[in-house]
Amino acid sequence: MSDIPTSDTPTRTQASPQPGTLDDLYAESEHWQVNTGGKTIHAKRLPGRWRRIKWWAASVWLIFFLGPYLRWDGRQAVLFDIPHRQYHLFGATVLPQDFWMLSLLLLFFAILLAVATALAGRVYCGFFCFQTVWTDIFTLIEEWLEGDPRQRRALDRAPLSLHKLRIKSAKHLLWLLIGFATGWSFVAWFYGVFSLWRDFFTGQANGAVYASVALFTVGTYLLAGWLREQVCFWLCPYARIQGVMLDRTTLVPAYDLNRGEPRGRLRKEALGDATGQGDCIDCNQCVAVCPTGIDIRAGQQEGCITCALCLDACDQVMDKISRPRGLIRYASLDELEGRRVRPMLLSVRVWVYLGILVLSVLGIGYGFSTLVSIELNVLHERSPLFVELSDGSIQNKYTLKVLNKSNDDLQAQIAVSSPVPIEVRGIEHSLSMRHGEVTPMMVFIRIERAHLTGESIPIFFTAEASLADGTQATAERESAFFAPGPD
Template sequence: MSEEQKSRHDAAESAIDELYAEAAHYHVNTGEETIHAKRVGGRWRNIKWWTASVWLVFFLGPYLRWGDRQAVLFDIPNRQFHIFGITILPQDFWMLSLVLLFFAILLAVATALAGRVYCGFFCFQTIWTDVYTWIEEKLEGNPQKRRKLEKAPWNFTKIRIKAIKHFLWIIIGALTGVSFAAWFVDAFELWGGILTLSLVGVPLIVVLLFTAGTYGLAGFLREQTCLWLCPYARIQGVMVDTTTAVPTYDFYRGEPRGRVKKGETQEESGKGDCVDCNQCVAVCPTGVDIRHGQQEGCIMCALCIDACDTVMEKLDRPIGLIRYESLDQLEGKETRAMYKRPRVWVYGAILTLALSGIAFGLSTLDAVALKVLHDRLPLFVTQSNGSIQNKYTLKVLNKTTENLEVKISASGLEGIILVGADEPVKATKGKVAPRVVFARVPRENLKAESQPIMFHIETKDGAGQVFTSQRESFFAGPKPRR
């Protein structure tokens, strides 16, 4: 062995000694103590920060404006959902079901392909806990120092550090509560109520509940939320198979695990690449040992991959002892292409149908909508001049943000006359305005006992934009004369 190799080997031995000292503190935790996960840098840690930044939309989204209102506002009291230039009322809530279906199937697709990748990289509980523990590490130090501080007697230093930490935790929880409420109440009005101490009712309750919930779940329960409260951990087992790529320990390469004695080569020891340093456990936010195979506590955040790669680099061994890989690939089996997996086709078909339904709904979403109800008793009335009259109740739904005057007309029958449609319908914003009209048609113009009739509405907003809508109904009459 050359001097350079010997020096590098000694340095690696020293590093492994430190890792073994740390490993003594880690074991599977079922809630009896707080897990203080070690933080290591690496590719997957960087990816986690980038995916966590998606939640900036949650905090900043309510402050986007669209004209004179909030760009995205779920106004439940007034039963209106404003999404930029689109206003969705309860009559269009069927699209919400398709949106929920789309995201549910998307979660199933992600799980089938890469396991609980949502939990590891996008889940709010995971990300908020990560931020809370990051603050804890900045104030209290590494895991060893945090454990030491927990056991230390209460003094001014400990009180000061703990007070600052919990204050920052509560601030983040409060911002979370305010941000959630701001999607349902105008953000500027919400802040006005908070700053003037005049916020009451449901918004105040929501803010307080989310503040307490975030503080408790991310600050104290942490991984126990994933282990015992989250239903996804219970059902993920039926959503993955041997072709699903998940963080996997290569036991063929790693076993038999163990430390190589000083002065002994790896070949001489007969040991695998795993030196049993337990760093994969030390960095795990839920405290599981990936070397024991897949477990319900594993949120597949891939931090164990970064930890293991760091150790392998120190030992001059190939990285990837722990890596994203399916069981079939690990065992050398031929893996099926994506298009050969039946569940991919099923999931894809459902996603396509859901997206098609949402696209259709948005494309046919009118600013003003019309519903026509034909009076059934009687179906028609014969007038003194021989014309046939039908009675209808027209319901005009105004989905815009301003009051409108809507004109009504009808077509489809020769000589049709509308009675009661001379004056425009005054349609209040977000409301349904009913109007009773009578349609009269000369009897000789009727070709059948029931014929289609089309009702039209037309209006203009303050900017001069024209909105129209139409709805087909039927016109009833006696049998035609021969």
């Protein structure tokens, strides 16, 4: 019961608005708490259901650190090889020519973020955002070394001493190590993790590698260690645009005004039977646990990242004073105002978002299912369009560009066919193709005048190569043979 303020227990008071209606509570931004950096937020860390969910959600970021070590067919499973302009995704190799799939992937995640916001507010910010996750880890280290919020504030105010210097140095060193691990893991996705281990510490890596690791180390240290909630308030654009994504049916952490007001401290002799007042006992535990330092009782506001930690804090207090849970809960504005709650899935906007998601996934699936090992492009010589030889036959010139999209060097055989007899020069030998590169070939096609059937005759080019696994890769392209018209 020590966390429950009573008439005999002093408590830290907040400027608590007492609006008359829910519209006042949610519309008046003058009651918002916005920390402009004048003080450090030392949030209280409490166990609870939402805290466990938050850790489980944050564990997704283990993929960021462990993913580069996953192997597939003898190489890194996911490798964005920018120097060679190749992107290996398990068994598939994606080249810049297939980058339209990346556009669909970015569209998918953008719309997914919009769907999540429309349904549950800034749930991404509260549970998955790298800034939130890293800040939570940094403050956990801070609590391990410096103690609870009261002890941390006391240490901050204390004069410099050997004890303070030792604790602060250990904390900042661990922060920098986490920043370094972040930068290292980021570069490993592009460089290759085992090559990075070999080259980084022997000085063989290029300058961009060292600069990237240093940038991420310092950036992570500053953003998660020093700026913390200021990133959410002032640097993150998502905090600015979330307002247009929310509506009256969106579920967000909300304070039940009708149940909680009028609030007041609970007297010991009236514990469990405080008639004449709402369920809120003004304990400020919801404020104490908030990582951005806001008071959720002032309504949904810019600083709320919907992490739901205030729900854990309030439910624990309600349990102690024998009141029902849910004074602060995930709820829509319609629910709090007693209006009929329309199912979120009946929203046209949500269905539009889901439709775009499905189309994006189908497009990406189609792209991966149609990836080929070699790609053929045929360019017809335009100047001149054709040449008349001394024997009266007509000759056209073509430039073939064959892209080897496999992971091995290949030998390609080029074949040309047409409805009429043709003579082909330039394809006598196989074409040597390096993996990931475009190899050109010059081809000349000659047709006797007697075989010309018009000003344009279809020409079919085929490139065929044997892959390392014994299968055949084939690419085809249709072009045209041009000849002079009738006299």
